[in-house]
Amino acid sequence: MHLTPDDWEVIRLSLKVAIVGVAVMLPIAFALAYVLARGRFPGRILLDAIVHLPLVMPPVVTGWALLILFGRAGPIGGWLDRAFGFTVMFRWTGAALAAAVMALPLMVRAMRLSIEAVDRRLEGAARSLGASPWRAFRTVTLPLSLPGVWAGLVLGFARSIGEFGATISFVSNIPGQTRTLPIAIYTALQLPDGESTVVRLASVSVVLSLGALIGSEWLVRRQSGRAHVL
Amino acid sequence: MSFDVTVEKRLGEAEIAVSFRSDAGLTALFGPSGSGKSSILNMIAGLLTPDSGRVVVGGELLFGNGVDLRPEARHAGYVFQDARLFPHLKVRANLLYGARRGVSRIGLDEVVDLFGLDHLLGRWPRTLSGGEAQRVAIGRALLSNPRFLLLDEPLASLDQARADEIMRMIERVRDELKLPILYVSHNPAEVERLAACVVSVRR
Numbered sequence: 001m002h003l004t005p006d007d008w009e010v011i012r013l014s015l016k017v018a019i020v021g022v023a024v025m026l027p028i029a030f031a032l033a034y035v036l037a038r039g040r041f042p043g044r045i046l047l048d049a050i051v052h053l054p055l056v057m058p059p060v061v062t063g064w065a066l067l068i069l070f071g072r073a074g075p076i077g078g079w080l081d082r083a084f085g086f087t088v089m090f091r092w093t094g095a096a097l098a099a100a101v102m103a104l105p106l107m108v109r110a111m112r113l114s115i116e117a118v119d120r121r122l123e124g125a126a127r128s129l130g131a132s133p134w135r136a137f138r139t140v141t142l143p144l145s146l147p148g149v150w151a152g153l154v155l156g157f158a159r160s161i162g163e164f165g166a167t168i169s170f171v172s173n174i175p176g177q178t179r180t181l182p183i184a185i186y187t188a189l190q191l192p193d194g195e196s197t198v199v200r201l202a203s204v205s206v207v208l209s210l211g212a213l214i215g216s217e218w219l220v221r222r223q224s225g226r227a228h229v230l
Numbered sequence: 231m232s233f234d235v236t237v238e239k240r241l242g243e244a245e246i247a248v249s250f251r252s253d254a255g256l257t258a259l260f261g262p263s264g265s266g267k268s269s270i271l272n273m274i275a276g277l278l279t280p281d282s283g284r285v286v287v288g289g290e291l292l293f294g295n296g297v298d299l300r301p302e303a304r305h306a307g308y309v310f311q312d313a314r315l316f317p318h319l320k321v322r323a324n325l326l327y328g329a330r331r332g333v334s335r336i337g338l339d340e341v342v343d344l345f346g347l348d349h350l351l352g353r354w355p356r357t358l359s360g361g362e363a364q365r366v367a368i369g370r371a372l373l374s375n376p377r378f379l380l381l382d383e384p385l386a387s388l389d390q391a392r393a394d395e396i397m398r399m400i401e402r403v404r405d406e407l408k409l410p411i412l413y414v415s416h417n418p419a420e421v422e423r424l425a426a427c428v429v430s431v432r433r
Contacts (some may be wrong), residue, residue, distance in 0.1 A: 121314060124277045127301035128308040129328030129374045139327075143318045 007200055014180040015208075017092055018160035021100035022107070022153060029104055029152060033111035055105035059165025066098055066170040094171035095178040099163040103156035110155055114148020115141070147220050154216040158209045181205050232378070232410035233257055237273045237283035237293075239266075246270065254426035256404045256411040260418070261431030267414040268311065270431070271380045274412065275308045276301035287378050288410055305331070307376030307409070311383040313363040315355035321366050322351040328374025335407055341369040345399060361392035365399070372403065378410040379403070385420060393420075400424060 003011075036048055054062045070077040070088055080086045088094035118141050126136040164182040171178040173187060185201045188194030236249040246266035250257075259267050272278035274285050276292065276299060284294030287306075292299050315324045325338060325347070342348050345365040355363060364384055371379060381400065385393040401424065404411055415421050421428055 121310070122316060124272075124275075124301070125308070125310060125314045126316070126327070128275050128277065128304070128306050129370065130302045130305075130331035131327075132302055140316060 001200055001203065003200060003204070007197070007204070009176060010179060010181055010184040010201065011204055011208075013092060013095075013176065014161055017095045017099055017180055018157050020093075021096035021098075021160050022103055022156040024096070025100040025104055025107060025156065026149075026153065029107035029156070030111055030149065032104075033108045033115055033148075033152075036108065037112045037115040051108050052105045054102050054166070059102060059163070060169045062101060063098060063166035063169030066094075066101065066166065070094070070097065070170075088171070090171050090174055090177060092177050095163075095167050095180060098166040098170045099160035099180075100156075102163050102166050103159040106155040106159050107152035110152035111145065111148045114145040114151070117148075118144045150216045150220050154212050157212050161205065161208055161212075181208075231286070232288060233274075233412060234284070234286040235270075235274060237270065237280040237285065239269060239273060239278065239280050241266075241269060248429070248431060250429040252427040252429070255408070256400075256413055256425050257427045257429065258421040258425035259412060259414045259429050259431055260416070260421050260425075262416055265431045267416075267431055268382055271308070271382050271412065271414060274304075275306045275380055276304045290377070302331075305375065305377040307371030307374055307379040309364075309367045309371045309379065309381045309384050311386055311414075313355075313360075313367040315358075315363055315366060315370070317355050319355075320351070321347065321353050321355065321358070324355065324366055325351075325370050325373055327370060332375040334373050334375040335409075336372050338373060341373055344402065345369050360387040361389075361396065364388065364396060368396070368399065368403075372407070376409060378412070381411060381413045383414055383416070385415075385417070397423065 032047075032051055036044065036051070068074050070080075072078060072081050072087060072089060077087060077089065080088075088097050122140050122144070123136045126140045127133070131139065161180075162182055163180065164186065167178060167180060168183055173179055173183050179187065181201055181204065185198055185205070188197035188201065231251060231253055232255070233250065233252045235251075238245075238247045240246075244266060246269050248270055259270060261267055269278055273280045273283075274287065274292070279298065280293065285292040286294075291297050292304050316327065319327065325341065329338070336344075342351070345368065347365060347369060350358065350362055350366065355366070358366065364387070368381075368384065384400070385396055388396065397420065400411070400413075403409065404424070413421075413424060
């Protein structure tokens, strides 16, 4: 199988969109997971529901909501435009934003489970040994919840690589900017002679997803030899 | 005065109320399981907040009169019943976890010698037997520059030979380091052997 320069452009763009989206979302997802796992405050259930919205809504609706918020006339998009002259519309940054929002619930779920599994008495032990709350978090809670962080990264990455509906309705289908793997496959399917492109790009999708899964499993095993993602 | 403790705490249905003063080197809290002994230790260590009361250890006010020192400021060497080693750190890192809180009266080499930990330093906690884990836990507490020790049933999960061995080590710590020790147990023989002052806790 021989990949064309156009294929490579799509692959590079997809990787950039997924990696940047997931990386930027990572600290936000972890903070949300931590708050949902540990916090006891009014509105927690509402926050939980909002985080899960992209998982249960049709992706096209999520994309449309992003369009309303981040469009040049939207509340966030308008402010970004006025304050920084910056827009995500029809740019790869918009595709990354859509991918990150779609990946968020999966990332939060995985991380939350593993934060909930951390034995809080170990944090008490750390405190009694002289650790500040921050050091106890950094040296006990965080490392013990790493398997969930890896799981969240892999799920988020796989979800981002596969993102279609929210992306196409939010930032359209623009070669080099927002035409990621699934959108390129969809585009090729519309063409009478697109068959071979579909086969090539679909194979690449499978390889990327499997690679992420196997890579993270290897990382986790190397780290602890015990906990695992799969 | 080693310990001057008066605490009250309601935990669901249970009401814990205890008051004792002791000047002994090793004071035992003696009572059946479920009588709230561990909760009393947690209140002294600062991991559980009493509803009311006063905790003074070695002349330092830890709780009461508007004072509520954070656990990390209490300098307790707390040895938990289940050892509670950090599973993601090897034995050496577990031992040294609290060592940055100033210089202890006893160093890593001495602790390793005293508790026979030399061959365990590179091991993961999950590969240790109950007795080995308990020795590491006591060593970790001693290395955190404690001003007093809280031992919660440190022999509970051990067979007789291992228990004797750990008891001898506790005696040495009591006699050589001169740290006030509060020792929780439900075993009369242990208490009789180790403690100069016994506080009975009833349900």
